[in-house]
Amino acid sequence: MKKRVLSIALSLMLILTLFCGVATPAFASDSLNAVPKNVTVLTGGKTMNFAGYNIEGQNYFNLRDFAYSVNGSSKQFNITYDSSSKTIHLWKGKAYSANGDELKAGDGTAKNAKAISSKLFLDDSKIKFTAYNVEGNNYFRFCDIMQLLNIYAVYDDNAKAIVVDPSKDYTVQFQKTVESGYFDFLHGALLGNSDTGEILYSNNEEQKLSVASTTKLVTFLLIREAIDAKNLSWEDDVILSKTAEEYSLSEDGVIPMKAGQKAKLHDLMNAMLIVSSNESATALAEHLYGTEEKFTEQMNKRAKELGLSSAEFYNPHGLPVYTPDVLSSKKQNRMSARDLFELSRYVINKYPDILDITVKTELSAESLNFTDENTNRLLFQMDGIDGLKTGTTNRAGCCLIATMPVKTGDSTTRIIAVILGAEDSTERAEKTGVLLQYGKEYYNK
Structure with a gap:
């Protein structure tokens, strides 16, 4: 069944997700169509453009872009990939090691996305989220990273951008989320x-x-x-x-x-x-x-x-x-x-x-x-x-x-x-x- 597209205006419930440009892990065999979907993010007074794709109706974004955007803050995190065990680690509180590929938009064409079958860890704890790899880079949903790393974000209607505040903890704008119809189509x-x-x-x-x-x-x-x-x-x-x-x-x-x-x-x-x-x-x-x-x-x-x-x-x-x-x-x-x-x-x-x-x-x-x-x-x-x-x-x-x-x-x-x-x-x-x-x-x- 086709997944519903949740509005970007759903504050932190946004189905946006990030992109992880670490070494290419193992993948599931099936590939899906990934349609370019970038987003403007405001963090610490800076305007950044996260590269992303819409995959099966939901938006996924560059994890390295996100790590780069909060580097130096209390919410900073690093990313490592172990090729022998095929594991991706997110390390909370660690300074991010940039590789120069951050904040680079794609060429605007649709790509093939493959579900990540690598093991994902937050520090030493195993985590499970839907994530995809597109041309060697890994993409996650924005709301998942917010929950994982306890980061506050909200969609600003005037700026038409997501505002990330690393000084605040993850929170739910519950009434706004309910009013948006977030739960309405469940049984x-x-x-x-x-x-x-x-x-x-x-x-x-x-x-x-x-x-x-x-x-x-x-x-x-x-x-x-x-x-x-x-x-x-x-x-x-x-x-x-x-x-x-x-x-x-x-x-x-x-x-x-x-x-x-x-x-x-x-x-x-x-x-x-x-x-x-x-x-x-x-x-x-x-x-x-x-x-x-x-x-x-x-x-x-x-x-x-x-x-x-x-x-x-x-x-x-x-x-x-x-x-x-x-x-x-x-x-x-x-x-x-x-x-x-x-x-x-x-x-x-x-x-x-x-x-x-x-x-x-x-x-x-x-x-x-x-x-x-x-x-x-x-x-x-x-x-x-x-x-x-x-x-x-x-x-x-x-x-x-x-x-x-x-x-x-x-x-x-x-x-x-x-x-x-x-x-x-x-x-x-x-x-x-x-x-x-x-x-x-x-x-x-």
Whole structure:
């Protein structure tokens, strides 16, 4: 699906991005059309022109231009590339080493852009952002660099330029962003306080929507309650079924499984939450109630007990279910953004140990002989995130429930953001991050 072009007038939410002219890293095989898109930037009283390209509807700009523009300030950073490990490092607080290629516009013609497959690091922490290489130079979105390096920027309507102020920290002009329609074309969005239930922002919060793998929070809850009741144990050996094997072999499979294979319950729980393993959710459901169908009955029953009136479940994982009719109906688990928020509050407050799982950036499941990175991209983008769950189907779009603790005066509270129906993982992470940043600023003040 074509990505929406976000207006440059969206202050720091601008989808502008920068260009990194370090040595050429490894790339993904597919190339995209990159249309020239330069931008005027005002920094420290100087006017500069950043070279950039529009790629699939979003603007990407020269990271070296940005590094050059803030060099000598408290926000300065350097860029290095390690050819042996194919890693790009951004080093905060380090003086930028210019190479003479900064602030040079292209020739005005469209180019081929390739997605960067190098490993990206901010200091020694791995980060994940969409970035492209065009003719040996790497390009990133402006708003991503602002968040990464804690730099303030805003679009000046009069100057028709982006004003970067390295003396200020990254902040969200939230009301202006909301008024611009930034959240309007999602299926639903909500930001609230986990401790008090206060809602700071919502859009289409009551509509019953497809929720994909965010469903797995209910599956976690039922398994966790069964462990509390001593009906299950974290150390249980779970015998994987033919159904779990079939899911693993499907296009939605995550972890290879074989019927009759044994797996530890704690590995299945981790796999379900960290890499959103559908086959793990099925194995857990069958381990507790024998079949997916019986487990799903309990899911719906528990949802009613919790007052989640919009909840409607067909399975423990969130994939579509097709009726056997010739004209088959495609059913999907559904909830409202508000009920997902309330479910998340309940689960976190009752079982805060879920955050010990969802904060992990990588799964290592020994009994499944499987490792992989967390599907929650925001963990690699924003400090303080410790959960919670992703979800994606064609109908649900890209969904994310994310949470973090924030300071409020001398104490700490917890906020939860819900995004439903984003177009891709980039948009869902960005917009969830904006909600959480607003929540952090709201309580910090």
